[in-house]
Amino acid sequence: xxxxxxxxxxxxxxxxxxxxxxxxxxxxxxxxxxxxxxxxxxxxxxxxxxxxxxxxxxxxxxxxxxxxxxxxxxxxxxxxxxxxxxxxxxxxxxxxxxxxxxxxxxxxxxxxxxxxxxxxxxxxxxxxxxxxxxxxxxxxxxxxxxxxxxxxxxxxxxxxxxxxxxxxxxxxxxxxxxxxxxxxxxxxxxxxxxxxxxxxxxxxxxxxxxxxxxxxxxxxxxxxxxxxxxxxxxxxxxxxxxxxxxxxxxxxxxxxxxxxxxxxxxxxxxxxxxxxxxxxxxxxxxxxxxxxxxxxxxxxxxxxxxxxxxxxxxxxxxxxxxxxxxxxxxxxxxxxxxxxxxxxxxxxxxxxxxxxxxxxxxxxxxxxxxxxxxxxxxxxxxxxxxxxxxxxxxxxxxxxxxxxxxxxxxxxxxxxxxxxxxxxxxxxxxxxxxxxxxxxxxxxxxxxxxxxxxxxxxx
Numbered sequence: 001x002x003x004x005x006x007x008x009x010x011x012x013x014x015x016x017x018x019x020x021x022x023x024x025x026x027x028x029x030x031x032x033x034x035x036x037x038x039x040x041x042x043x044x045x046x047x048x049x050x051x052x053x054x055x056x057x058x059x060x061x062x063x064x065x066x067x068x069x070x071x072x073x074x075x076x077x078x079x080x081x082x083x084x085x086x087x088x089x090x091x092x093x094x095x096x097x098x099x100x101x102x103x104x105x106x107x108x109x110x111x112x113x114x115x116x117x118x119x120x121x122x123x124x125x126x127x128x129x130x131x132x133x134x135x136x137x138x139x140x141x142x143x144x145x146x147x148x149x150x151x152x153x154x155x156x157x158x159x160x161x162x163x164x165x166x167x168x169x170x171x172x173x174x175x176x177x178x179x180x181x182x183x184x185x186x187x188x189x190x191x192x193x194x195x196x197x198x199x200x201x202x203x204x205x206x207x208x209x210x211x212x213x214x215x216x217x218x219x220x221x222x223x224x225x226x227x228x229x230x231x232x233x234x235x236x237x238x239x240x241x242x243x244x245x246x247x248x249x250x251x252x253x254x255x256x257x258x259x260x261x262x263x264x265x266x267x268x269x270x271x272x273x274x275x276x277x278x279x280x281x282x283x284x285x286x287x288x289x290x291x292x293x294x295x296x297x298x299x300x301x302x303x304x305x306x307x308x309x310x311x312x313x314x315x316x317x318x319x320x321x322x323x324x325x326x327x328x329x330x331x332x333x334x335x336x337x338x339x340x341x342x343x344x345x346x347x348x349x350x351x352x353x354x355x356x357x358x359x360x361x362x363x364x365x366x367x368x369x370x371x372x373x374x375x376x377x378x379x380x381x382x383x384x385x386x387x388x389x390x391x392x393x394x395x396x397x398x399x400x401x402x403x404x405x406x407x408x409x410x411x412x413x414x415x416x417x418x419x420x421x422x423x424x425x426x427x428x429x430x431x432x433x434x435x436x437x438x439x440x441x442x443x444x445x446x447x448x449x450x451x452x453x454x455x456x457x458x459x
Contacts (some may be wrong), residue, residue, distance in 0.1 A: 001055055001057075001059065001075075001168075001169050001170060001174075002055065002170055002171075002174040002175045002176040003056075003059075003107065003108060003109035003171075003175070004055075004056035004310065005056065005089070005174065005387070005392060005393070005394075006053045006054060006055045006056060006175055007053060007054045007412050007419075007420060008051060008052070008053045008410075008411075008412065009052040009053060009054060010050075010051070010052045010400040010411070011049055011050075011051045011052075012049065012050055013047070013048070013049055013050075014048045014049060014050050014064070018050070019042060019044075019048060022042055022064065022072075023038055023039070023042045025079055026038050026041065026042060026072070026079065028094065028140075029079045030081070032091070032092060033089065033092065040088075041066075041071060041085065041088075041089075042066075042088055043066065045249060046064050046067060047066065047067050047068075048064065048065070049064070049065045049066075050062060050063075051063040051064070051065060051070075055145075056322065059075060060075075060163050061073055061074065061075050061374065062074040062075075062315070063176065064407075065178075068178055069084050069178060070082045070084055070176050070177065070178070071084060071085045072085065073170070073176065075169075080132065080146060080169060080170065081093070081146065082170060082176065082177075083142075083143055083144060083145065083146065083170065083171065083172045083177070084177070086142070086143040086146070087142050087143070087235055088132055088145060090134075090136075090141055090142060092134070093132055093133055093134040093143075093146065094125040094126075094127050094131070094133050095133065095134040095135070095143060096112075096117055096124065096126065096133055096134070096135055096136070096165075096166070097117070097120065097135075097136050097137065097138055097139055098112060098116045098117060098118060098135060098136075098137060098138070099116060099118065099137070100137045100138065100139075102116045102137075103137060103144055103145075103171070103172070106135070106144070106145050106171045107171050107172070107173050107174060109168075110168070111147070111150075111164050111165075111166060111167050111168050112135060112145070112147060112164075112165050112166040112168055112237065113163070113164055113165060114156055114159065114161040114162055114163055114164070114165040115161060115162060116165075117156075117161060117165060118138055119161075124153050124156065124157070125153065126153050127149050127153050127154070128149070129149055129150065129151050129152045130148055131148070131149045131151060132146065132147075132148060132149075133146070133147055133148070133149055133166060134146055134336075135147060135166065135168070136210055136223065137318065138194065144171060144172040145168050145170065145171040145172065146168070146169055146170050147166035147167055147168040147169055148166060148167045148169065149165070149166055150163075150164045150165055150166060151163075151165070151168055156259040168453045177243075181325070183207065188249070194216065197216060197218070198454070199221055203221060203225075203227065203388055204225065205221070205222055205225045205227055205228065206218050206220065206221050206222070207219050207220040207221075215337075223379065225371045229447060236443050240308065242458045252390070252391070252440055253352070253353045253391060254389065254440060254441040254442045254443070255350045255351055255352045255390055256350075256351045256354075257348060257349070257351075257364060257389075257443075258283060258285070258348060258349045258351075259284065259346070259348055259363075259364075259445060260281040260282060260283060260346075260347040260348055260349055260359065261282050261283075261284065261287055261293050261341060261344035261345065261346065261347065262279055262280065262281050262344060262346075262347045262361065263276055263277065263279060263280045263282070263344065263345075264278065264281075264344065264345050264346040265278050265403050266317070266318065266343070267318050267340075267343060267344060269314045269318065270290075270294060270314055270318045270340075271290055271445060273293075273297070274293065274294070275288045276290070281349070281359050282344075284341065287337075287340060287344065288337055289339060291336065291337060291340050294314075295309050295336075295449060297343065298312060300312060300315070302330060307333060308330045308331065308332060308333075309330060309332075309333060309336050310329065310330055310404070311328065311329060311330060311333055315336075316328075318340070318343060319331075319336070319339040319340055319343055320421050329430050345361065346361075346362060346363045347359060347360060347361050347362065348362075350364070350388070350389075352390055364388060364446075365385045365388060366385065366445075366446050366447055366448040367385050367386060367388075367389065367442070367446060367447045367448065368383070368385050368448050368449060369381065369382070369383055369429055369432060369433075369437065369447065369448065369449030369450065369452065370382050370384075370449055370452070371427060371429075371452055372423075376400050378425070378426075379426060379427050380422070380423045380424060380425055380426070381424045381425075381426065381427060381428045381429055382421055382422070382423050383396070383421060383422040383423075383424075384413055384419065384421045385419070386422070387419065387420070389442060391440065391444065392421040393410045393421070393422050394410050396422055396435070397409070397422045397424075398411050399435060400422065400428065400431065400432065401424075403421060403431050403435060404424060404425075404426070404431045406425040406426055406428060407423050407424075407425050408422060408423065408424045408425075409422070409423045410422055410423075427452075427453070427454050429449065429450060429452050429453035429454070430453040430454065433447070433453060
């Protein structure tokens with residue numbers, strides 16, 4: 001369900017009444033959890049958010065996150081735990097075991113087939129068809145996926161452990177799991193920010209003063225202190241953007257993008273002799289070669305002027321407008337070819353390294369970079385259409401945040417059914433251009449808006 005990127009509709013803090021209702025729903029859905037465990041899973045005061053999202057297939061899902069980690073999700077009024085929650089409560093669901101290599105398939109969106117099950121000495125857990133189950137790997141008790149049983153245990157055994165065993169809903173490493181690390185000072189040895197600042201002041205790294213009653217402020221920082229000069233921030237690299245290739249993650253490599261032209265029903269007579277049918281996708285060079293071959297085979301080159309082509313009934317029907325049918329008898333070669341390309345339906349082919357080419361209808365939209373005004377006349381850089389080139393907006397936002405040292409957000413594209421956009425504070429087009437061109441290796445022709453980068457000031 002979450003094997004591909006999803007679209008977030010909203011992300012809001014949970015209300016007190018909703019928090020109490022969620023506890024009641026968890027208690028009803030998972031009877032094996034005690035009161036203390038439910039309170040631990042749904043804490044009373046710690047950060048808890050409701051995230052409403054749409055999966056790549058259009059399913060409306062409500063996810064619940066605690067301190068940024070997904071703990072539960074709800075689909076069609078059914079409540080499910082995440083693998084993150086199952087690590088804390090591994091006995092919450094009946095658990096089936098599979099081989100480590102199978103995990104790659106599950107993360108890619110595949111269901112768990114029965115031949116992949118490992119039968120323990122005690123036998124398989126007893127479940128009924130439609131029952132929620134956990135999936136773990138041999139040698140590791142922590143579940144890596146959850147799924148719904150496609151048949152009962154008795155039916156699995158009767159089928160000789162052949163066929164589909166579980167419809168997988170969520171896996172470790174899918175898009176529901178947050179990337180990166182979160183630092184929470186409450187979970188550190190300092191526990192409180194005031195103690196951390198006090199320690200930094202004792203080390204003479206910062207100076208802290210109470211400028212107003214009850215408010216401590218950092219008034220100075222020793223940027224030459226060894227603890228600061230020795231700290232290194234990892235540079236973002238193309239390896240932070242990965243793609244699945246042969247079941248393994250590989251560094252991002254830009255796809256090869258070609259413009260294509262599809263043959264519509266109105267043009268089939270012109271392309272039929274060359275073996276192309278309705279819907280056939282051709283490159284511009286193939287279109288020109290087909291038209292030239294048709295003209296020469298049918299002796300349509302004007303005898304008095306080799307630059308002109310006589311129009312037979314097929315060419316008239318294919319490329320002329322209705323008001324031209326009886327007035328235009330000849331066309332120059334360049335006009336004939338350009339008209340033919342205009343009458344064909346636009347398409348494009350995207351080929352990622354090591355994968356089969358994908359042909360899609362319509363014109364491919366370039367990566368669009370623009371500047372927008374926000375409150376107090378502040379500028380933000382907005383980037384769209386990253387997904388068409390196999391780039392994950394969240395990964396690009398993370399790389400830009402490190403490179404530009406500015407806040408970034410990923411939001412749905414306004415007015416679009418799907419698609420995400422990345423927003424970065426300030427005019428960051430220069431940094432963004434270097435990231436896309438130099439590190440990700442995308443051709444400049446597929447990027448729109450680079451000319452809006454700020455010009456260097458005069459010295």
